[in-house]
Amino acid sequence: xxxxxxxxxxxxxxxxxxxxxxxxxxxxxxxxxxxxxxxxxxxxxxxxxxxxxxxxxxxxxxxxxxxxxxxxx
Amino acid sequence: xxxxxxxxxxxxxxxxxxxxxxxxxxxxxxxxxxxxxxxxxxxxxxxxxxxxxxxxxxxxxxxxxxxxxxxxxxxxxxxxxxxxxxxxxxxxxxxxxxxxxxxxxxxxxxxxxxxxxxxxxxxxxxxxxxxxxxxxxxxxxxxxxxxxxxxxxxxxxxxxxxxxxxxxxxxxxxxxxxxxxxxxxxxxxxxxxxxxxxxxxxxxxxxxxxxxxxxxxxxxxxxxxxxxxxxxxxxxxxxxxxxxxxxxxxxxxxxxxxxxxxxxxxxxxxxxxxxxxxxxxxxxxxxxxxxxxxxxxxxxxxxxxxxxxxxxxxxxxxxxxxxxxxxxxxxxxxxxxxxxxxxxxxxxxxxxxxxxxxxxxxxxxxxxxxxxxxxxxxxxxxxxxxxxxxxxxxxxxxxxxxxxxxxxxxxxxxxxxxxxxxxxxxxxxxxxxxxxxxxxxxxxxxxxxxxxxxxxxxxxxxxxxxxxxxxxxxxxxxxxxxxxxxxxxxxxxxxxxxxxxxxxxxxxxxxxxxxxxxxxxxxxxxxxxxxxxxxxxxxxxxxxxxxxxxxxxxxxxxxxxxxxxxxxxxxxxxxxxxxxxxxxxxxxxxxxxxxxxxxxxxxxxxxxxxxxxxxxxxxxxxxxxxxxxxxxxxxxxxxxxxxxxxxxxxxxxxxxxxxxxxxxxx
Numbered sequence: 001x002x003x004x005x006x007x008x009x010x011x012x013x014x015x016x017x018x019x020x021x022x023x024x025x026x027x028x029x030x031x032x033x034x035x036x037x038x039x040x041x042x043x044x045x046x047x048x049x050x051x052x053x054x055x056x057x058x059x060x061x062x063x064x065x066x067x068x069x070x071x072x073x
Numbered sequence: 074x075x076x077x078x079x080x081x082x083x084x085x086x087x088x089x090x091x092x093x094x095x096x097x098x099x100x101x102x103x104x105x106x107x108x109x110x111x112x113x114x115x116x117x118x119x120x121x122x123x124x125x126x127x128x129x130x131x132x133x134x135x136x137x138x139x140x141x142x143x144x145x146x147x148x149x150x151x152x153x154x155x156x157x158x159x160x161x162x163x164x165x166x167x168x169x170x171x172x173x174x175x176x177x178x179x180x181x182x183x184x185x186x187x188x189x190x191x192x193x194x195x196x197x198x199x200x201x202x203x204x205x206x207x208x209x210x211x212x213x214x215x216x217x218x219x220x221x222x223x224x225x226x227x228x229x230x231x232x233x234x235x236x237x238x239x240x241x242x243x244x245x246x247x248x249x250x251x252x253x254x255x256x257x258x259x260x261x262x263x264x265x266x267x268x269x270x271x272x273x274x275x276x277x278x279x280x281x282x283x284x285x286x287x288x289x290x291x292x293x294x295x296x297x298x299x300x301x302x303x304x305x306x307x308x309x310x311x312x313x314x315x316x317x318x319x320x321x322x323x324x325x326x327x328x329x330x331x332x333x334x335x336x337x338x339x340x341x342x343x344x345x346x347x348x349x350x351x352x353x354x355x356x357x358x359x360x361x362x363x364x365x366x367x368x369x370x371x372x373x374x375x376x377x378x379x380x381x382x383x384x385x386x387x388x389x390x391x392x393x394x395x396x397x398x399x400x401x402x403x404x405x406x407x408x409x410x411x412x413x414x415x416x417x418x419x420x421x422x423x424x425x426x427x428x429x430x431x432x433x434x435x436x437x438x439x440x441x442x443x444x445x446x447x448x449x450x451x452x453x454x455x456x457x458x459x460x461x462x463x464x465x466x467x468x469x470x471x472x473x474x475x476x477x478x479x480x481x482x483x484x485x486x487x488x489x490x491x492x493x494x495x496x497x498x499x500x501x502x503x504x505x506x507x508x509x510x511x512x513x514x515x516x517x518x519x520x521x522x523x524x525x526x527x528x529x530x531x532x533x534x535x536x537x538x539x540x541x542x543x544x545x546x547x548x549x550x551x552x553x554x555x556x557x558x559x560x561x562x563x564x565x566x567x568x569x570x571x572x573x574x575x576x577x578x579x580x581x582x583x584x585x586x587x588x589x590x591x592x593x594x595x596x597x598x599x600x601x602x603x604x605x606x607x608x609x610x611x612x613x614x615x616x617x618x619x620x621x622x623x624x625x626x627x628x629x630x631x632x633x634x635x636x637x638x639x640x641x642x643x644x645x646x647x648x649x650x651x652x653x654x655x656x657x658x659x660x661x662x663x664x665x666x667x668x669x670x671x672x673x674x675x676x677x678x679x680x681x682x683x684x685x686x687x688x689x690x691x692x693x694x695x696x697x698x699x700x701x702x703x704x705x706x707x708x709x710x711x712x713x714x715x716x717x718x719x720x721x722x723x724x725x726x727x728x729x730x731x732x733x734x735x736x737x738x739x
Contacts (some may be wrong), residue, residue, distance in 0.1 A: 017294070022156055023539040028297040029152040030541060031191045036301070041324065045333045046429035049540055051440070055190045058323070058544040060425045062432070065539055 003038060003052070004066035011039040012071040023065055031055040032069060084390055094258040095143045095175055096135070097166060099196030100183030101192050101201055102149030103418075103545040105211035107554050109183055109239065110146045112247055118144075118432070120561040123171075128162050129561070137251040142258065145177070151191070152196045154293075167202045179258035180206045181250070185239070186216035186223055187546070189312060193304045194297075196232070205257035208236040209250050219321070220314065225312040233265045242465045270299035270659050284581060323418075323546040331422050340426055343419075344445065347410045351403050351449060351480075358402035366395030394580020396657045400450060402478050405563045407449040411442065411457070412558035416550040421542060434522050437461050438540060440470040444521070448514075451719045453566055463539075469528045475719050476521035478514050481658035482544035482710050486513055488677035489703040492686050509707070517711045577656050584627040585653065622667055627652055641709060642702035646693065651709075657716050 006012055014036050017024045031054055032038065039060065040050040049062045080533030100106045110118070114133030123130045131146035147166060148159035169176025182199050184192040199206050208228070216223055228236040235253040239246040330336055370391045377383040414420045420442060428438030439461050454474040461467040478486075490506040495504040622628055631648035638648055646668045654661035662677050669685035689697040 004316050007090045019294075023541070025154065025293060025297070026151075026539065028158065028294055028301075029154070029194065030543075031194065033298045034209060042331065043333075044331065044425055044429060045337055048429045048432075049425060051327075051331070051425065051544060052669075055188075057188045057191060058546075060421070060428075060540070060542045062251055062428070062540040065541055 001071055002067045003040070003069040003071050004050075004063045006038075006040050006071060008040050008050075012073050013037050014069055016070040017070045018068040018070065024068055025063075026068065027065065030059060031045055038051055038069075038071065076358065079552040092145050093141065094178045094255075095145065096179045096181060096254055096258055097145050097147055097177040097204075098181050098183060099147045099150060099163065099195070100169075100566055101151060101185060101188070101195055102543065104185040104192060105239075106146065106183045108551055109181075109209060109211060109556075110144065110246075110551055111557070114144055114253075120564070123162050129565075131561075135251070137255050140255055144256065145174070150195060152195060167199075167204065171388055176234070177204055178261060179254055180204050182206050182208045184208050184210050184236075184373075186210050186221060187221065188214045189223070190301070190304050190308055193232075193307065194300060197269050197300050197304070200234070200266050200269065203263045205260060205262055206233065206234050206264055207250065207253045207257050208234060209246075210236055210238045213238040214240050224311045224313075228307070231307045231310060233268065257671055265433070268303075270303050271296060321546070326547050327544075329421070330419070331425060336422075336426050339421055340633045343414075343423075348405075348448065350410070351406050355403040355406050359399050362399045362402065366391060366399070369395070369490070381586075384586060385579070388586075389579050390575065393582065393656055394575055396578075396660055396663075398656075400481060401563065401567070403449050404453055404566055405559055407446060408453065408559040408562045409555065411446065411553040411627030411637045412562075413550045415558075416548070416555055418545045418547045421544050424542060425544060432540070434525045435466075436470060436525055437463070437466045438542070440466065443470055443474055444477055447474040447479060450479050450481070450566075451475045451477065453562065455719070456562070456565065465529075469525055472528060473521040476517045476712065477656065478517045478711060481716065482513075484659040484662050484677045485654075485710050486510055486707055488682070488686075489667075489707050492683045492700070493675060493700040493703040509704075513707055513711050516708065520712055581627070581653055581656050584630065585622055585625045585649075587626055588624070592634065622649065641705045642699065643706065644697050646697070646704075647706065648688075655716060658710065661710075 001012075002012075004011070011066075012035050014032055016034060017027055017032060038056060039053040041053055043050045047063075049059050049060045050066060051058055052066075053059075096108055098110055110131065110133060113135045117135075117699060118133030120129055120131050128148055133144045133146070135144045145166065147163040150160055150163050153160055153164050153167070164295040165171055167177060167180070180199050180202070182196045184196060196206065196208060210223070210228070211227060213223065223238075225236045226237050235257070236248045237246050237253060239250065265666060330339060370387045373391060374383060374387045377386070411420070414423070424438035424441055425443050431438050431440055440458070443454040443461075445454075445456040446457050451474050454477070455471050458467050458470045458474070461470060486509070490509055492507060494505045499505050499508055572684060627649050628645070630652055631645040634652075635643075635645040635646050638651070643651070646665075650661045650664040653664040662682075665686065666682055669689065671684060686698050691697055
């Protein structure tokens with residue numbers, strides 16, 4: 001299951017960040033590393049991007065990016 | 074682009090106290106870096122650009138007792154791995170790679186107490202440059218409000234570098250920061266980095282169900298992982314967080330501002346308000362500037378002896394540069410709004426709301442801001458594209474920015490509408506003029522969308538750009554930061570555009586001035602008129618000016634390009650006006666004024682110019698201007714013509730678009 005599938009309001013733990021060009025590194029630099037918990041806050045008007053909360057701050061990312069984050073409940 | 078702006082005297086004065094210590098200020102975006110920089114340097118600062126790129130370079134002088142430190146404010150960073158332009162520059166500064174800047178003697182790491190973990194990650198990277206680091210812990214009072222109790226002593230102990238809490242109000246903590254920074258800069262002691270995990274031993278530490286993907290960047294990712302784990306430890310030991318499930322203030326605001334429906338409605342309302350204000354508030358100072366430059370021209374004209382130099386100064390330099398500087402109030406107001414929207418955190422929300430729409434044409438949500446700025450002027454718009462990390466996305470945005478109808482094109486539309494479509498209505502009650510005006514803006518946007526789409530499918534093809542953007546907490550805008558942003562950007566605009574505009578004004582003036590052709594029977598009236606001043610010109614004189622323009626190089630050029638623009642319904646006179654408007658779009662109006670012998674002070678509302686345009690005839694007696702011609706000219710201005718200043722900044726083959734357009738019209 002990836003972060004893109006997580007419903008709004010739900011919280012999950014990051015299991016793995018897939019290598020997908022430079023983006024996985026950027027995501028990890030922003031603190032999205034295995035073991036951290038992420039909450040999905042909301043989706044933008046057209047369903048994309050999504051807003052998440054991680055390590056006490058809010059981050060927006062496209063579903064495309066969210067797909068590279070594998071999560072576990 | 075390296076000259077100082079407002080504090081040249083300041084830095085020169087302090088330069089004598091060499092050797093000067095250099096301290097770099099580094100931190101995440103929104104960590105309060107700018108506020109701290111302002112608090113430390115006061116007014117002793119200057120802003121320029123790093124050579125060749127549009128990244129702001131802010132330097133200041135920081136007095137600590139007897140000592141003087143030079144402070145350089147690096148761009149906001151999440152990491153130092155050089156994926157964005159800002160990060161690349163910051164890295165080069167810290168490595169001492171810039172030719173005109175020594176390697177810093179110390180780094181002040183600005184760390185947002187409300188966002189400790191991610192901010193500390195950057196600190197672990199800053200420590201690797203072999204330069205002493207002092208942490209300035211900002212937003213401490215804000216953290217307290219969020220029930221986060223941070224122990225700076227414990228942090229100092231764990232990080233093995235000084236951590237100084239800074240209160241937002243009353244400069245709390247800056248004195249201690251000054252002492253520690255000075256001490257660090259003088260010691261040049263390399264920080265102890267032995268405690269920072271390398272990540273090489275990560276594999277064994279993994280829990281069973283947690284893996285990192287294995288690939289080329291494996292080592293780098295392992296290192297990030299190890300550092301964050303380590304930071305989590307530090308966080309646990311030094312922060313006492315009272316866990317509360319209650320939604321934060323920002324999230325409450327966001328329930329409305331990024332609401333699926335109301336969010337968009339509010340965004341549109343905000344934009345309308347901004348533009349409405351720009352166009353109404355700016356009118357008065359713009360008129361003042363306009364008449365100011367007019368009087369300056371008259372004054373210089375009356376003080377100088379007749380001759381080429383006077384004509385160059387008055388008609389070339391003053392009216393040319395003045396013609397563009399008139400737009401400064403609008404541009405400053407636009408920058409003011411942008412600064413406020415950025416400083417409050419709303420700009421990121423706007424990008425969040427619009428990203429889906431922008432990504433459909435292959436653009437980034439962040440492209441929204443530059444494109445919006447371009448409605449006032451493409452130059453600040455292009456300057457604002459630097460926040461877009463991907464080079465191809467940035468280029469695509471730069472290339473389509475000029476399609477947004479800038480405010481200088483407004484007088485052109487207004488003249489055409491006043492001349493041919495005034496008083497007409499659609500469905501009996503909507504003014505045709507308003508509809509046309511709106512249509513011109515819409516056309517620009519429409520074409521921009523298509524061009525962006527085509528560009529992203531062809532020469533600027535790249536995978537969908539990654540979109541990862543922080544949504545910072547809402548904050549009240551800091552008056553000083555907002556004002557400073559507005560003025561430094563305004564100044565950069567003047568410098569960037571000013572130099573080019575000056576050169577272009579002189580070239581265009583020369584084109585319209587030479588070769589000097591004096592019809593002998595008009596010399597007397599020409600001289601009297603010039604003595605009287607330009608506003609009281611006699612009709613004879615106007616006629617002479619018109620004749621002279623016809624015989625000038627510009628006139629010849631107009632005739633040369635006539636075959637090319639004929640299909641658009643333009644004759645050579647319009648051609649001349651189009652050439653002249655290369656300096657600034659609205660110059661078309663005053664040039665038409667000269668050509669039709671109305672006077673160069675004609676405006677888009679001047680009745681004589683309107684009737685002259687209506688009555689102008691070709692050699693065979695047919696009308697030069699038809700409503701179709703007017704429409705064609707308006708569309709031409711939407712699509713094909715950019716001003717020289719914009720072109721100088723774009724410096725790319727935008728003309729492609731113009732060529733395409735020529736084929737497609739009529």
